Amino acid sequence: MSDLRVIKVKQSVLANNDARAEALRKELKENKVFLINLMSSPGAGKTTLLVNLINRLKDKIRIGVIEADMDAMVDAETIESKTGVRTIQLHTSGECHLDAKMTSEAVREIGEDNLDLIILENIGNLVCPAEFDTGASMNLVILSVPEGDDKPLKYPLMFRKGHAFVFTKIDAKSVFDFDVELAEKRIRDLNPAAKFFPLSAKTGEGMEALEEFILASVAERK
């Protein structure tokens, strides 16, 4: 195949996807449901963060979780058993990202009634998920300390598409060279409005700021 052909197909897919994403975002707004699209590398700590965050939020707002994976059920089982909130598992049949169509189907499945917040845990991948608008109200991107502060240079689209950034595993900062200020500067160069939350879901350090930010974002939607 020529490179051109791939690009053409991608453009056509993306154009349809954008319209679907806007429709979903509009529907969610009408139903007063806030949808967070959580993205990161594999192993950055999405599930551990979610368990901690949901347990802080679940008595204040009504939460549902959509777990996406290529395969396996481990994350959905972990979330459900450790938080008790409504959780569904999506399998993407090998696709490296979620698009607005898959997200709409998952939202339909989990239901918008009686929920204030739906958290969509995207496939662990810093490349493809950034290319597809899911229809979410907010893109929350995790960068973990062991991955290194150079990731915004190497995966710029992801760091452009995020609205807020969580630096996880800061309890391991002594073991790794990770400069929080440098990471923030590199992201801000791509994305001046970015918000930052350095934290450890393991020790709880920094979790309160993220909790307040999510609560304020959900309240704004009402």
Added chain:
Amino acid sequence: MSDLRVIKVKQSVLANNDARAEALRKELKENKVFLINLMSSPGAGKTTLLVNLINRLKDKIRIGVIEADMDAMVDAETIESKTGVRTIQLHTSGECHLDAKMTSEAVREIGEDNLDLIILENIGNLVCPAEFDTGASMNLVILSVPEGDDKPLKYPLMFRKGHAFVFTKIDAKSVFDFDVELAEKRIRDLNPAAKFFPLSAKTGEGMEALEEFILASVAERK
């Protein structure tokens, strides 16, 4: 777009890609060049591993490095400045993987004359690179300790496609829950012939076994 259409395009791309990959593999074999395709998540430590490994190997065999990234030059600059071996940088214009066509072009650019080993550092991604045969003689997959031992369950294709697996950052094992034996079992369930190299490129622990394995693999090609 319908899901069906995407799948069709992928199949057509993959069919062409397989033929190109076989042609490249044959050409490399005739020229007695061993090509390693190095794959992992973002931030698993590919570049740090390469610097350490190349400095151990470079007086014994002739090495060239192809660095692939969506953007940035940082990895190629690091490799070249810290090892002195011939290095070129590939930019994939947003593509999440390398295919056999891109790899052939890069091999043509770096040249097969006077090289025993070419190391291709693929895009940091556990999903897409597993789908495309690059024409490499060996797929070397890195899983870093901070990512967690559950990754083979969640990204099974990558762990099926690897020939050898390096567990990096084992110096950080006390900080993270990572069970080496469980990770090996989970990979072996998918891939019974898998070989394993737990190591720390930072402390040097375990590097010798990997060095010997690479030297033996290159020698076999001669």
